[in-house]
Amino acid sequence: MTNNKRKSNASRKDADLPSSSPPVKKPKEETEDPPSNAVEVPATDAPTSPARSSGRKSGRKKEEVLVKDDDEETRFVGDPVPADEARRRWPHRYLEKKVSFSLTTQVNVRFSNEAPKEFIQAKRHFTEALVDGRVSFKVGEDGYVQAGEGEESYICRVVEMFEGLDNKPYFCAQWFYRAKDTIIQACSHLIDDKRIFLSEVKDDNPLDCLLEKLKIVRVPLDVDVATKRSKLADGNYYYDMSYLVPFSSYQNLLPDSETDGNESDSTISCNSDVNANATKGSKVQEDKRSEMRMLDLYSGCGGMSTGLCLGANMADVNLVTRWAVDFNKYACESLKLNHPETEVRNEAADDFLLLLKEWEKLCQSFSLVGGGDPMSVAKDETENSEDDEADDDGDDDLGEEVFEVEKVLSICYGDPKGINKRGLYLKIRWKNYGPEEDTWEPIDGLSDCQDKIKQFVVDGFNSKLLPLPGDVDVICGGPPCQGISGFNRFRNKENPLSDEKNKQLIVYMDIVEFLKPRFALMENVVDIVKFAKGYLGRYALGRLVSMNYQARVGLITAGSYGLPQFRMRMFMWAAAPNEKLPQYPLPTHNVVTRGVSPVEFESNAVIHDDIKSAELEKELFLGDAISDLPPVENDEGRDEIPYKEKPKTEFQKFIRLKKKDMPGFASVDVGSSEHLLYDHRPLKLNDDDYQRVCQIPRRKGANFRDLKGVRVRADNHVEWDPDVERVYLPSGRPLVPDYAMTFVDGRSLKPFGRLWWDEIVPTVVTRAEPHNQAILHPVQDRVLTIRENARLQGFPDYYQLLGPIKERYIQVGNAVAVPVARALGYSLAMSCKGTATEGPVFVLPKNFPTLDVAASPLTVDEN
Structure with missing residues (x-):
């Protein structure tokens, strides 16, 4: 009897194949012409290869495989499922319109759980089969599946058995992932090797791809590894979460998510509620205005926590920043000034953890x-x-x-x-x-x-001077990872965590592990999922999952939430097992995302699937944010000045609201009186730079190339104009510095570049020098002021900063954009209250966050 074993469609790799399992069988090579009754069956995309794990098709080549009708070693046993019952349970297999069959995996759908576009049409269904003449499989049982040559076996749950119209036996597999098959990949050592994750990916395979039966046990998520292993008993693996490719989501399982052995269409949807009882005992459910306590790590001046609190309070959840920690003393002073209710600690996070x-x-x-x-x-x-x-007595004797x-x-x-x-x-x-x-x-x-x-x-x-384990509801923070910065020429790509500059990521996770908050939100630059193949981002996810936190990753562009700034950042949500994992708010404004997402994290970009049908507001430009601000000189020295003009746009009106009038402001024992315009002063340029800036034309696109003596070649590189004598400043230094000519090999437009009213700023930076970035005001001979930068980051005008001028720029540039944090805070509140919609993303209320503010006339008190 010829045994033409076919390679499986799946790409499940078994990292720890039990020694009792048989070796992987390989397809027998054909040495003669195929029989007339052979059928060509195209192979399908691998559901769990690294490529599929990132949301892309694997591109595995299709291969012709012969499946003989007379193979009796692998066959169905018992009576078929009654025809009417089969058509009721699996209607997609019995379409009246005949469809040519082909093996296809689940279509890569971002947010929905749509059925595959094509199915193998069935003649009849069965509930039991005999494999290799010795192994009995029933629907609902788990087993190893043959992989490709040289690969370890995959793991699946058999959710359907049927005979195709080609008279061949098939089974539909729902796949399990090992940690190394998920986005964690290189950091899979953080996860117990007996732990696997149930996926939503299902596909059809020839029946003889099945190898051996497995015992896979479902265990609770909220217990330690030892307890989970004890429940495993004599089983092979256990699972407690699902892994979903969109947004690299690790989620708790629904109470009824365990596949029914007689149902083929039971699957974990990325749109499903994590736990129907997740908020049943929630503190917020008991009293929606009871205080939720937040710890802001690496807080800076408080942009992230400020936005989160405003957003949560807009949804009627009283989120309060009770503790904040940062090593920068000026940032701590700014945060304390604006949040007197917060216990602000100026210390290293490492020391804070030990404390x-x-x-x-x-x-x-x-x-x-x-x-x-x-x-x-x-x-x-x-x-x-x-x-x-x-x-x-002794002291008395000594007289001390x-x-x-x-x-x-x-x-x-x-x-x-x-x-x-x-x-x-x-x-x-x-x-x-x-x-x-x-x-x-x-x-x-x-x-x-x-x-x-x-x-x-x-x-x-x-x-609550200091939090104890269980005291913190939310931890937020952006651990600095200077070791991945492109400005660091000595980046360690082989072992990023050995770099001292990246150790704060470990500290952040250690604090989460010690305090055990209900929720955590980590922010970082996108390079965390780019540098060294995304090792640090994978590590962060691995740590959270190893601590039994649900988690997901999103890449968010600040301008998409009502700012004239692109600024893409990575946000990682985490939620305790009995909580609903917060969603990502979909963009509210029509801004084209700039910057390249890593290939394996393409499905993590928070964007609308169908941008044309999305109701988005018009993008904001620089003029929308700062055109109402009074002119100031290069040497402006006042920290407070009058506004003089009324707001000209809705953004300006909103950003100028008093604290008590800001939507989401939670009243505390602090005044909220009329205020002047704070921090509207620029970094004072030195005499040479100021003279250079004064000669930059006041028009769109102007930069150092417009200075005398510079010539632009046809290939867009600059060179010295041989017909123009080089111009020098009174100091003796050249008008056009050499570094401007050589920056980015002479191709850059940034040195001494002017911004313009109808432009979107790439990213607010921490340094205000104009030498290698476009940061000049459109029509004033100076760099953007601290307040103008703060507006681009969405800080309300009432938010006052402290410290030297350069330090204030650093505080603003390092902050999380307030509108992004506000939207995420709203999402957090929805999860806490149990009002969140299904899925990893949701649509914010119309006119968020201005709500009724935008409906009122543009007015402001002139000071």
Whole structure:
């Protein structure tokens, strides 16, 4: 009996094939002409190759395979499913209009779960089959499937068995992914090797591709690996999540998502609700205005958390930034000024994590929370009293001054005294001494004042001075990864995480793992999914999934949400097992996305599938954002000036609203009075640069090429004009600097470039020098001011910044665009309230976020 075994359509690779499994069978080569009853069957795209994992077809070549009718080793057994029942359950297999059959995978549909365009038409269905004359398979059972030559077996669930119109036996497979088959790929070592993910991909295969049966166990998502493995018993694999190619989504399973053995069309849809009971016990469900507490890591001046809070509050969820951490002291000062309700900590995130762990131990030592052994600082009061008496006697004998602790003021982890001794420190106010004498002291040297320490810890515990595990509802932040920057010539492509400049990504995930928030949102430059084949982005996803968080990745362009700035960034949502994974808000404005998305993350771009049918507002330009601002000079030194003019556009009217009038503003104990225009001052150019800028024509597209002595060749490269004598400034330096001529091999238009009113800015940057970027005002001889940059980032005009001028530019340039964060905050609130629609994306309300504001006339008080 000839056994012409055919390669499977799937590209499931088995990383850990059990030793008891038979070797992968290969198709037998034909040495004679095919029999007349042979049928050519085209192979299909691989559903789980790296290419398919990224949402693209694999492009595997089709091959001719012979399937003989007289192969009795693999055949259906038992009676066929009654015809009427089969037509009811699988109507797509019994179309009245005859369709030529072909093997096809699930069509790559971004947001819907549409059926494949073509199906193999069926003559009849079965529920059981015999494979290789020895292995019995039933519908609903799991098994290994033969892969290509040299590849390990794939894993699937048999969801349908039928005989085609060609009289050949087929089965429909629903595929499982291993971590290495998903977008995690190179970081699959973070995931238990017994853990697999159920996909929504189904396709048809010849029945004899099945090899061996498997036992795959569904387990709860919200338990640890050891518990999951214990439930595995004698099974081969376990699964607790689905993996969906669109937006690289890892989601909890629906209660009824486990495939019914008698149903072929049961699949996990990317539009499905993660968990019908996800918000049943939600704090927000119990009281929609109860406070949701957020921690803003790497907060900068607070753009991300500000937007998230505004958006969430617009949806009637009271999200409050209770804690913020950043290493830049000026950014911390700005955030505290605008958010007095926030506990802002100016320290490294690494030290903050160590502090959180020590704080938990302190709270345990004073029995404020359970767990842990009492610390040495929590000695018996009687023992302390005796020690104090002995110390007092000794001090009297020595005649030395005794310093008594009056109050513990603060706590930190690090080396605040600069003595190269890192550890836990308390800030002490000494009795009979003023604030100027406050000092940081190591806690292990304060064992004689346990009552003061206890009072500080108890007060801090009650006021939530620092978060404990379970206290944080949301963590947001953009861990800096300077190691992937294109400006870093020494980037480590082989092992990015070994680069100290990328370690904050690990710290961010460690903090999430320690605090266990309900939700997390991470932001970063798109290079995180580009550099080193996207290793850092894959690592971040792998860490979240290993911690049992649902997760998805989206690439968002700021201009698509009502800003005259392109600025694409990566946002990664995470949600605890019992929460609804937040969606991405679809664009509201008609902005063409700029920048190239990595091939494997093309399906992660947050865009409308059909841009023509989407109701989008007109894109905004530079003039829409800043044309109402008063003129200022290069040497403007005032931090506050009058507006003078009324707003000219809806954007300007909205951005000038007072704090209390801003949609989504949650009232706190802080004034919101009339204000002047803050931070409308530019970086003062040096004399040479100022003289150069003054000679740049005030017209669209003007730049250093318009200066005397520069000639542009036909190939768009610049060169010195041999007919023009080189011009020099009074300082003796050339009018046209050499670096402008050689920048980007003489092809760049950016040095000393003017922006124009009808343009969209590529990206707001942190440095305001005009040497290698277009940052000049359209008609004023200066660079854009801090406020103009802040407008391009969507900061309300009431948001005031502190610090030196260059530091304020850095704060604005590093921030997350407020409108993007606002839209994401709205999405977060929808998930918390259980009102989110299905799918990974949703449409924001019309006129978001201005709502009723846009309907009122353009008015403003002139100061």
